[in-house]
Amino acid sequence: MKYEFLHQNSHSNELILFFGGFASHPSHFSHLKSSKNVLMCFDYEDLSFKFDLNVFDKITLIAFSMGVCVASKFLKNYKFDKKIAINGTNLGIDEIKGIHPIIFNKNIKKFNLENFKQSLFKEKINLAKDFIFKEENSLKNELKELLEFALKNKEDNFIWDKIYSSEKDEIFPQNALKNSFKALIFLDEPHFSFFHFKSWDEF
DSSP: OEEEEEEOOTTOOEEEEEEOOTTOOGGGGTTOBOSSEEEEEEOTTSOOOOOOOTTOSEEEEEEETHHHHHHHHHTTTOOOSEEEEESOOSSEEOTTTEEOHHHHHHHHHTOOHHHHHHHHHGGGGGGGTTOOOOOHHHHHHHHHHHHHHHHHOOOOOOOOSEEEEETTOSSSOHHHHHHHOSOOEEESSOSOOGGGOSBGGGO
16 A cells, blocks of 8 residues: 655654555645654555554544445554544444445446446535546556455444544445444435545544
8 A cells, every 4th residue: 555644744653644545645634734754655556555654643544435344444453532434334234234345346346437436425525526536457457456455354343433424425324323333423425425524634
C-alpha cells in the first residue's frame, strides 16, 4: 500500500492514521483540516504495512470502507488512543458481515469507474469533480487483491470505539454493519460520507 501525509506538524506528537477505502486517493480528503499529523494509507494493489508508528505518542485510527477490514488485520497488535470505523466491517467481504462474495465478484467483472463514482458520491458528485482516481484496470486489480485478502483473513475480533454508518450507502450494505457492531452512529450521507465533516478532529 501507499502512504502520504495529508497534514504534517513537527510540533505535534499525535498522529491520525487513516486507512482509505477501495479507490481512495489523498485528493478525496483535502477539505479536511487538522493541526495534528494525518497519515493516509491507500492503494491496496500491494497489501503490506511497513510504516513505523513508534515515533508518535498518541495515535487515533480512522478506517473507511474496505480499509476497516485491512486495518483490522495489519494493526491488531497496536495500541490506539481511539479507533473509528466508517462504512465498513472487519470481515469486509462476507455473506453476513460484509459485501457478499458473489456480489463482490460480479462488481469486479462489470466494474465501471463512472458508475462507481455515482454510487460513491450520489447527489454530492459535483463536489468530487476534481478528485483523482487510478485507471480502471488498476482499480480492478485492487478489487481482486482485496477479495483474496478478505477471504483469507477471517478474524473478527478487532474492537472499534466508534462506528459510523451511512443511511444512503449503495456500496457497503448497512445490514453488514448492523450484523457486526452493536452501536452505530447513523449519517444521512452516501458511502463517501466525508463531506459531512470539515476536520479530522470531528470524527
